[in-house]
Amino acid sequence: MLKVDGVDVFYGDMQVLWEVSLTVGDAEIVALLGSNGAGKSTTIKTVSGLLKPQAGQIEFDGVRLDQIPANRIIHNGIAHVPEGRRLFTEMTVEENLIMGSLRPEAKRARTETMGWVYDLFPRLRERRKQPAGTLSGGEQQMAAIGRGLMAKPKLLLLDEPSLGLSPLLAMEIFRIVKVINDAGVAVLLVEQNVKRSLAICHRAYVLENGRMTLSGTGAELSANEKVKEAYLGI
């Protein structure tokens, strides 16, 4: 479904990704692992069009994503839940969710999808009239994911969803990711929590210094000591 092929990305004249390739299949969870600064977020941002590759191409359901502006990406069925949640803090939870459903297909099903999101995150329903900025970290993450889901995406890009959350909340988030995936949404997951990620993903890639170094199924990589090395340096 998503095919990233040999992508080079630069910040100004500074190269940060070298020939990165990956694929995400239908209803698959793919984890993208790597230490800080390895280029995970960059990869995701390139997929969602915020950064444009200088070489290589990105294809999604036959559409060349690298050739359309960032704001059209979501119209192709890709929702990006950015790192740090990036909620519209002065808008209410509900408005944030609505903002996720601007594309016509999603707009038509707005109430319905919102019901589903609220079922997924009952806490959000309780707080739907509250400005997003007043939510706790976990609730904000839920709202961000919910906002992504409102687009009725075929592929959800999740960037560090468990960042800064307590272990309990992080676990909850991973559970939800699974639920979402079970509903037929493919997920490209960037995470620090290697263990958890590998446990729920179908396949995973490891990025090091802007290059893909490892890939395989979750189980394969869990067994691979190199993964641990990439993170802990031991």
Added chain:
Amino acid sequence: MTVNRGIVAQIAVLAALAVIPLVVHNDYYLHLLILALMWVVIGSAWNLLAGYTGQVSFGDAAFFGTGAYTAGLLVIHWGWSAWWGLFFGGIMAVVIAFPFGWICFRLRGAYFALATLALNEVLRHVATIWESFTQGMVGIMIMQSYISKLPYYYIALALAALSIIIIRLVMRSRLGYYFLSIREDQDAAESLGVNTHFYKMLSLVIAAWLTGVAGALYMNYMGFIDPHVVFSLHDISIMAILVGIVGGVGTTYGPAVGAFIMVLVQEMFRTAGFGYIKAAAKFTDVQFLISASEQLTKGHALGFGILVVLVIRYMPNGVVGDWGKLMIALRLQKTGRAK
């Protein structure tokens, strides 16, 4: 080697400017040059604060007006020569700069700009309302101390040279490096041991001093001021910015170039090419030229405004800053026409 060439060029320009009045006996042109030189001082001062220190002020008129009023008030209240204004006007502008800085430097970016604008407006109103002291809108009129323009020309030239020298010296010292680092990244500068508040203040004080001195020169030379003239948002504050931007922000000679361009171009628009277009029209008897010059005089402010918009749009770094771009554009045009 290049440095030497640079110095030679500077001395040559200075020498040329010094000789001009001995060759050009037209007082009108000297008048324009005096104004241009005065704007070199103001533009350079603004550039120090905005272009080098990154604090874009919309309130330069406050310092200019303070300098001018100091000179004028010295005359009408105490009977001193207005020339003392060159000394005290600068000092008073610095005095004004302190509350200015205290208020404005708490704010950043656009808010800073708006606060400077508002403070200048406050001063203008004070000068208008406080009639017993400033004579309000009646203004201050004094006679010039010299009938000849030469003294004014050389004083203006000296001040212009002085301001450029001061700015060059500043920029080659610790101050200059600190100013630039504040412009580039205030937090980084702070972490490198730069007392950013102090140095911003210092930059403001130097700029205010120069602007105040220019204001005092204006009083001496023009012989008439009122609050709307010297505290004018459009004619002083924004003109200072235009001089800086058109010439080139953050370059030593940008404001100087900008000052000459702005003063001369503005006057050229107003007078339809210093009256030459009209003369040519009469001489050649081409009706088109006559009506063109008439329309130009009628719409001189419009023409000037359009020019400003075009410069900002296409040369955002000014003539000096975008010199390369300008040259390329001109050459392109030329080759295009040659075909």
Added chain:
Amino acid sequence: MDLFLQTLVSGLLKGGLYAVIGIGMTLIMGVMGIINLAHGQMMMVSMYITYSLFAYAGVDPYVSLLVSVPAIFTLGLFIQQRLLNPLLRAETILPENQVLMTVGVGMVLTEIMRFIFTSDYKSVRTSYSSSTFFVGNISFSVPLTIDFLIAILMTAALFLFLIKTDLGRSVRATAQDKEAAVLMGVDSERITYITFGIGSALVAAAGTLLIPVFYLYPDIGGPFTRKAFVICILGGLGSAVGAIFGGVTLGLAEAFGATYAGMEFEDIIGLVIFLLVLLFLPGGFKRITKV
């Protein structure tokens, strides 16, 4: 007592008009962070449109809203798209170039109008221009009262637009987090010029409302630009409701200043409030009202 009440009433009514002037700017400044020094000049152009319609076609000013508002909306769109957006992208030493551009635009607009209409004072005298009604001893100007109601209507409309429509939400979202808005599928570039257009349209409405009670010449824009700044800083950037507060506060401050301190202090009072709010209540009334 009459004096006090009359001052209060004129301050309030004037404040309503100020609110409409400020509301457009608060949108532009709050959403896009653009300082628009041509705001008053846009209003001036709208006033000339209204004047021309009245003088040459006998169109009532309130009807000519239908022309002036869309016209200035288009003008705003154009300015943002063609003149400001390219500048925001260009790499320059000072981000404030954008401000200068609006100064240039203001100059050009003023001079175009002068070129066409000369500097003569124009005014639109309708049958109701000077009509008043009295409540006790207190006089209410009819057009200003109508304007006040329209001001409230427009604020409400804008408020609803921002809260209830997708486009409005997109505008707010872009203001809060441009990149996140892009991820939601918002064309942020388009939003910036639509916002500028709406902001301009609002001040166009203000101009059209003002002209029956005021008069017109090309240089009228400047003072109103400055007032608009005061109003939107008072109200808090980006807050429609804040603009009403800001406008009324300024109107009242000026009125009471004129009555109890002297008319010459009219302008300085607004400026002092402006500076105080900048310093001690950054964020304006929005901080208190939270809307």
Added chain:
Amino acid sequence: MRKTVATLSFAFALALMASSAAYAADPIKIGVVLPLTGTEANFGEIEKLSFEMALEEINAKGGVKGSPINVIFEDDSSKPDVGRSAIEKLIRQDGVALVGGGYSSSVTAAMAGVAVNNAFPLVINTGSADNITEPWTYTVSGQMAAKKKKAMSEETDAAKKEALKKEADELAAKAEQEAATIMPRYAIFRINPPASEYASGIESLLTDVIKPKTAALLHENSAFGTSSAADVEKRLTKLGVKILIKESYDKASIDFKPVLSKVKEANPDIVYMVSYVNDAALLMNQSMELRLNPKMFIGGGAGFTMPEFQKNAGKASEKVVSATLWHQTLKYPGAKEYYDKFLKKYNRDTEYHGAEAYAAMYVIADALKRAKSLSKEDIAKALSETDMMTVFGPVKFATYGKKANQNKGEAYVVQWIKGEQEIVWPKKYATTDVVFPVDWIKERQ
């Protein structure tokens, strides 16, 4: 390519210079500085048209000394510094024989400085602040003497008062000497009366007819407004009228209701206003809205006599009286004709500013005719000997009091009656009787 362009443009420039030189020998060039853009362009336009009309007539009759007059109009943009650039250009670049114009007081003051420096004849038609034709104010001591005098008049302590008086006298004497050094270069002539004379016509109307005891005084804060108001205050105080309220305002104000409410509460016998056009209209409109009912509304010239005032204020302008310097019904030769011609030619109204400009052109032509040569000394001498009748009345530059080369002129009072301006005072010029008393509230039903 580049070379040819350079050569061509150089040749063109030479041709230009040659042309302007060759042309200069032919007509007599004079310069006129007026606000053609900026806030005062409205008045500048009327004056320019009047100048042009007079010029056409003069040139049609053969001009002066056999040559036509060529007027170079310069725009001062309503800004003193630009006005100064303009006069510098006229004197130095264009080599004009004399300079006319001068609308706003501030621009005129700035121009006056240049004229004195160059000992150049300057014929002012409007710029009315008193000090422009008071050479002593061009001296430092003169200005200080005035300050000391003012301080003295406000001082209550007798001993201190005496000391101040002494100082003031010393300074005045010094100013006298300094002025003597300026006089040889002083060739400034002013056709319209100074701001302080505008109200002179009103004075007798007040004593004879209105007989007020209290007054409110509102004025816009320009140089003209401020100095007029100061003079009116002096006159009223001298007449024993108590000033209850004196306020200045910025002419861009929207809302005068607060200050008018204050006036209403103070309930003065007269409301005296010095205003531009539209603030005048707003003031009257809003005082109508507030139902002010003093014995009389009096305008201090400028805006209150403009046709636009009546247009904008409508019925609120009815029965308002105003000081003025001219009116078309005055029995000056050509006054009515000028008014009609102007109306016909430009399809718009004119008023005293236009008449001043029209007269100024004739005064200038007359002086040029009589001047022995076109040197500035001869022209100045000819101007000082001016004694002629114009549409604006008799023009004769006199030196009286502290003033030098000032045309005394006369001030009149007009009243808006049924939408027309009528001269109502002084009696001998009056075309109709002054309408008094007026019930303003009834009047405006």
Added chain:
Amino acid sequence: MSFFRADNLVKHFGGLAAVNGVSFEVNEGEIFGLIGPNGSGKTTLFNLISGFYKPTSGEVYFMDRRIDGLKPHKINRLGLVRTFQVVRPLKRMTVEDNVIAAAFAQSGSLREARRIALETIEFCGLGRCKDMLAKSLTIGDRKRLEITRAMATGPKLILLDETFAGLNPSEQDEAIGLIRKIKASGVTIIIVEHIMKVIMTISDRVHAINFGQTLTEGTPSQVVSNPGVVEAYLGEAYHA
């Protein structure tokens, strides 16, 4: 008597405690590592120490002087300098000018400052690009410039914030060399780092935090074998 001591530092943002009671001591001449997962409060800690934030409570001592609440430039003058995680080069100045601006902390004269700057540039191995504009440097060189600039102020203690993020392995090795060189020149170092390999190799002691609180402190090997640390990094119960 200690060289550097942070005492029970607390920093609240709104209701949120970003740093909640962290204490540690640093001895003169050592490299002290500060680790923790993203968002654990390391950078906040740096901001507290270097004066960019004022602690809600707690104290910071440097060479027996209390420095919490002082302005950053004052703290710098005492000999404590920091780098930024997101590098902040003075973009439109050359590398040399960047460093000269910093070197003025040591001397008021331009000649002297330039001498110090050039020395430091050589010391840090940036000589090859000293005339380039800072904005055109590669990320590796930018990080290096950040350190060079800090060094040019003549510090006794330097705080390095994520110096290695985004460097490729060979650059990392160079950076390790540089840090060792800095230590050898007698400057004490506190380093925040995410790449454990680096921390392991160069630190003398390591302090681990998570959720703004201390997890553990000890030698690198002690810390990395602490289950809490492993859990914080890899997710709970990785060993399972």
